[in-house]
Amino acid sequence: MDSRILSDDDIIKLIKCQKQTTNRPKCTPDFRHKKKNYYLTCKDFPDHQFMLYYRQNNEENDDYSVGLMVTFPCGKQLTLIRFNGSSHCHPNRIEKEVIEWEPHIHIATQRYIQTGIPNGYAQKTDKYQCVDEALEYACKYCNIQGIIKDSHYPRLI
Template sequence: MGYESLTDDKISSILLSNKRVTNPQSKEVDKGSHTQRNYKVTSLDGQEYTLYVRQSKLVNDDFSCGLLWHMPSGEVITLVRYNGSSHYHPNHLEETELDFACHIHRATERYIKAGKKPEGYAEETTRYSTVNGALHCLTTDCKIAGLKTEEDYPDLFK
């Protein structure tokens, strides 16, 4: 089965399956303008994933946390991506834009069938404002255990 056959129900089912990080002591790697840490994740049914955490060294709100699924077919698909507010994001099919706000990308059947990036659709969020907050939201939303994360604390003076 290739990712072209994924439905929204199947994507939701995958995201809501219990998963566990198998290398919580993963090392941060310098990638030039940003740092990145990759975690190996496995579900109870043996599916394999990569959870990545990327942070710009130059711009504090330029970050991304994502979950990649290593499909049995050998394909790799980004299921979700939690981004910082460093850029605007266009939702091409809806012809809307998110203007420099934290946002969550999610793979959708609609974007797959349209030949766009599977995770091309995004929605604005106020649930996090830092890379640590984004990682906490992603691991909570996608039922990933085995990694200590920190919630964002809301700024009471905003």
């Protein structure tokens, strides 16, 4: 699979295939964020590398992102889906609509990939209200095993 020729069905297959974490990352602070990167394997796509990233702004609780990225065999990377907080407004440029100050989920689409903005589309959501809830929801939605155990998950805050 190559991101240039991905259909929406291909994207959903990559998001929904069962994935297993291969590491227990430590929190890595940088200038503005706390970060963790979970490396994932997938039996359905053994030649693809997956990573779930977890970011929280140090000063603004609503500024967070949990995203699922794939690296294709050719080395190209694509964020398939990203669960964002309500810290900003997001414009869906093709649809000419704006999500205002609400949690939202970016998802790569064939249409937006063709415009050169693969993650340009988002939908508002009420499935989470903080970064830890976004992580829990992302793990369920993206079929990721090994991060959430017994309702305890890594809290960065």
